[in-house]
Amino acid sequence: MAMSEQEVFEKVQETMVEALGVDDDEVTMEATLTGDLGAESIDFLDIVFRLEKSFDIKIPRGELFPDNILNNPEFVQDGKLTDAGLTQLKDRMPHADFTDFEQDPDINKMAELFKVQTIVNYVMGKVNG
Amino acid sequence: MRWIWIDRLTEFEPGKRAVAVKNVSLAEEHLHDHWEAYPIMPAPLMIEGVAQTGGILVGQVNDFKYDVVLAKISKAEFNDIVVPGDQLTYEVVLEHMAPEAAAIAGTVRKNGEIIGTINMMFSHANNNMQGLDLPENFVFTGSFQRMVEPFLENANG
Numbered sequence: 001m002a003m004s005e006q007e008v009f010e011k012v013q014e015t016m017v018e019a020l021g022v023d024d025d026e027v028t029m030e031a032t033l034t035g036d037l038g039a040e041s042i043d044f045l046d047i048v049f050r051l052e053k054s055f056d057i058k059i060p061r062g063e064l065f066p067d068n069i070l071n072n073p074e075f076v077q078d079g080k081l082t083d084a085g086l087t088q089l090k091d092r093m094p095h096a097d098f099t100d101f102e103q104d105p106d107i108n109k110m111a112e113l114f115k116v117q118t119i120v121n122y123v124m125g126k127v128n129g
Numbered sequence: 130m131r132w133i134w135i136d137r138l139t140e141f142e143p144g145k146r147a148v149a150v151k152n153v154s155l156a157e158e159h160l161h162d163h164w165e166a167y168p169i170m171p172a173p174l175m176i177e178g179v180a181q182t183g184g185i186l187v188g189q190v191n192d193f194k195y196d197v198v199l200a201k202i203s204k205a206e207f208n209d210i211v212v213p214g215d216q217l218t219y220e221v222v223l224e225h226m227a228p229e230a231a232a233i234a235g236t237v238r239k240n241g242e243i244i245g246t247i248n249m250m251f252s253h254a255n256n257n258m259q260g261l262d263l264p265e266n267f268v269f270t271g272s273f274q275r276m277v278e279p280f281l282e283n284a285n286g
Binding site: 019042043045046049052053061096 | 200204227229
């Protein structure tokens, strides 16, 4: 049975509370994982593990949180994503909102793409096909 | 004192679960500082015991080729104290295994009764910290290898 965005959000919220030790009211759709919720690198994997269990889905490596972008010189120049890098990232992350980021694709701002909404979008795509 | 916070593995199912026991003795130095008038087993050392049990479980999956290091304690709750003479049992179940890391769920029992639940994650240091020039196999030293060997011999033979 299809899940509504609200149903998915509530389970994602619970996952964030358990994985990051934050309060549930901190986990809003707009909250960024690293900036607002204090996630560190190992937490991203913890989140992936927990989402897999909680939603009974498989999350292939690099699909929710893409890897092998920042270490590719074709995709990064002078601390910013190149056009090719941006295209690649958008292609790999159809679940993220690039409106702000593409104005200034500074790699230090890339973390802002990882919001609770990003995860909800991704999971919606998985559970509802 | 050796940094070994489990006495013996009592059950070992490769890739699935492991159980270790730890007997708490008043001969242990640290109990006299924690505290002299009322010695109790420090919770962080029980967490370490679970980490060592879990580390062996996770490390064995890759034949101890990777150094497994504790990366995150997601949860650690205890609802009772432990004193000299108590026997602790640490049961860990492998929940997730990925090339770069693993997650386990642990249970602490005191004389058979559950007193703690611990969830933690391990990182495969050699996969994640390339360039740090880590010494080869600095985690799984002789004592841990000897603990698990009887179970692996049984499984193979």
